[in-house]
Every structure is written in C-alpha cells, then in structure tokens.
Amino acid sequence: MRSQDKVFTLYGDYLRFREGPVSVDSLITLLGQLDLSEAAVRSVLWRMTRKGWLTMYRIGSGSYYGLTPRGHKLLEEGSQRIYDPPRNEPWDGTWYLVAYSIPEDRRRLRDRLRVRLLWLGCGPLTSGLWISPHNVRHAVEEIATTLDITGHIEVFRAQHLGFSDIHTLISQCWDLPAVNARYAAFIEKYRPEYERHQAEADINGHLPPAECFVRRFMLVHEYREFPFLDPYLPQELLPADWRGDEAVELFRAYHNLLTQPAEAYVDSVCEVAPAVSVISEQ
Known part of the structure; x- marks a missing residue:
C-alpha cells in the first residue's frame, strides 16, 4: 500500500469532516499505527502538498495539514461511489x-x-x-x-436492438466473474473478522479503540477498490450467483461495528488547529 494511499484513506474516512487542519504530530501517530515512520509521514505530506492535495499551515512552531478544495472534491466523489453507489436502481433498458x-x-x-x-x-x-x-x-x-x-x-x-445476447454484450464490456471473485475473497476474509469482533463486543461490551481504528482503515482501504471494478449494473444484468450485495452488507455492518471505538481513538489523538483565521498558510 503506497503511503499516499494511506493518507487519502485516513482523510477520506476519518479526518475530512473535522473542523480545521490536523497537527503533523497527530498524523504521525495515526499513520504510525499503519506502519509509516515519522520520516515517511513527513515526506508524503510534503509531496501531497506540492501536488495540491493538502495545504500546510503553521501556528508558532507547529505544522498542521488540511485538505485543499481539490482534495475535498476528490474524496467527496470517492465517498459517494463507496458508500452510496447506484445499486439496484430500476432500469428501463x-x-x-x-x-x-x-x-x-x-x-x-x-x-x-x-x-x-x-x-x-x-x-x-x-x-x-x-x-x-x-x-x-x-x-x-x-x-x-x-x-x-x-x-x-x-x-x-x-x-440495444441487436444482435448479441444481452449477457454476451455485458461480457464484452465487463469481466463480472473476476469482480465476483474479488467480492467472494473480500467476504471470505472479513466475515470471520466481523463475527469475531461482534462476539467480543457482545461479551465485553466494548472493543479496543486503536485496533478498531486500524481494522476500519484496512476495511475501507480494501473495499474502496470496488468502485473501480464494479460497474453497479442493474439487477437483471447480473449473474445469478452475484456476491456484490452480500459484500456491501458485510462492509456496512463491520464498518458500523468499528466506528464508535475507532472514532474515539482518533479523537484521543487528534490535535486540530484552534482557529483557521489565525493560521498563516505556507
């Protein structure tokens, strides 16, 4: 997983709705949970600032990073495809x-x-x-x-008036068996993890916040590949053994289970800039 992808997922799933930029020390701690060293974090933040995805601010000796409008737009589009794709909509042909x-x-x-x-x-x-x-x-x-x-x-x-059968036409444009296999692999990987964490939550009444942060991050990071793979075809165009809906339900259930403790961990780590109006942009 590239370091830039980790930063995009972190902002997309955790940080983009927070008020104000986030301190570099907080980002180093959060990304450290994802196996990025301090030097690697500083390097990727600098590169993403140069590319126009992030803006860096200074307050005294502290550095803070927030999304640029371009970065917000990219993550908003991605979020819509991940969390609210055009699934099971009526189709008139x-x-x-x-x-x-x-x-x-x-x-x-x-x-x-x-x-x-x-x-x-x-x-x-x-x-x-x-x-x-x-x-x-x-x-x-x-x-x-x-x-x-x-x-x-x-x-x-x-x-479409002719002459291919509709499913032959579909196979010319999309490799649905390959997408279905990816969904099946996702389910096979995350179903046992979800059931284990659900049982742990039922018994103990809580889940470890730092672990939930990492688990939800990895869940989202892997699932976000599906909008590139799945065309979200109408139900009548899909094969009978389609696993996409099952994968969506699993993703949502596991994401919901992890959300409260994961967000609590991020809250405990994040230092947000006190007032954007007094921050000098660099």
Whole structure:
C-alpha cells in the first residue's frame, strides 16, 4: 500500500469532516499505527502538498495539514461511489454511449479519460466507444471540461436492438466473474473478522479503540477498490450467483461495528488547529 494511499484513506474516512487542519504530530501517530515512520509521514505530506492535495499551515512552531478544495472534491466523489453507489436502481433498458477520438499527441489525456470512465462504471464496447446503463452525461461533461477535451467526446442515449445476447454484450464490456471473485475473497476474509469482533463486543461490551481504528482503515482501504471494478449494473444484468450485495452488507455492518471505538481513538489523538483565521498558510 503506497503511503499516499494511506493518507487519502485516513482523510477520506476519518479526518475530512473535522473542523480545521490536523497537527503533523497527530498524523504521525495515526499513520504510525499503519506502519509509516515519522520520516515517511513527513515526506508524503510534503509531496501531497506540492501536488495540491493538502495545504500546510503553521501556528508558532507547529505544522498542521488540511485538505485543499481539490482534495475535498476528490474524496467527496470517492465517498459517494463507496458508500452510496447506484445499486439496484430500476432500469428501463436505456444505454448511455460515450464516444471519443483523441489525437495521439494527447494520449495522456486519453488514458486519464479511460480511468475516469472506469470510475463511473462505464465499460469499453470498442476502444473509442464506452457504454453504461446509468445516465453519465453530466459526469462525462465535467470530466471533459476538466481535461479540456469537449471537442473530442460525445454522449448518446440509445437502445440495444441487436444482435448479441444481452449477457454476451455485458461480457464484452465487463469481466463480472473476476469482480465476483474479488467480492467472494473480500467476504471470505472479513466475515470471520466481523463475527469475531461482534462476539467480543457482545461479551465485553466494548472493543479496543486503536485496533478498531486500524481494522476500519484496512476495511475501507480494501473495499474502496470496488468502485473501480464494479460497474453497479442493474439487477437483471447480473449473474445469478452475484456476491456484490452480500459484500456491501458485510462492509456496512463491520464498518458500523468499528466506528464508535475507532472514532474515539482518533479523537484521543487528534490535535486540530484552534482557529483557521489565525493560521498563516505556507
């Protein structure tokens, strides 16, 4: 796990709703629970500040880090896909098509577009034509504007009239067996942990806060990969043995079980800047 990914998950699941930036000493303690040394923490915070994800403030001799608007936007989009994806929505058979033709000298933008389309749950029918059962028009417009490629991309709404069987069409665009296998592995890994911690909580009335912080962090960090993998297709397009809903239920139950003690641990560690108005940005 890259150190930057750890920082994103920490802010995304724990810190982004807190008032004010968080002290570097608190970040060193929290990330130390995740096997990052003090030097590694300082280094990744500096890199993420240079990249525009974090802002560093100083109060006296202390340093504090908070998300930039760009960082907030990224984590907000990620949170929506993780905690509130378009699952089990009614579908009228309409497909949304995203067609693009980006010049070779702008291929890096093409690669970035493909990553964003995957994040939206689109699948490649051909190299320059992606499809989705969800209305992605506004999201694609925002992506195209950000990448400055609005002149190279179009969005259509269509019906499939032939000639492939619908499940053959699905298999051309998405590898659902592979996604299902990942869900099954997630369930196999975390179901016993959840049941063990639930039993421990029932017996003792509480769970160790620091351990819950690490467990919830790892749970979220692993689960957040699914929005890149799962297109969240309507129920009628999924295989009969689909494990996605079971994995979602397990994730939510385990996350809820760990939340109170995990948040209590973060509260005990976090030192938040006393007043943003008196902080000088560096």
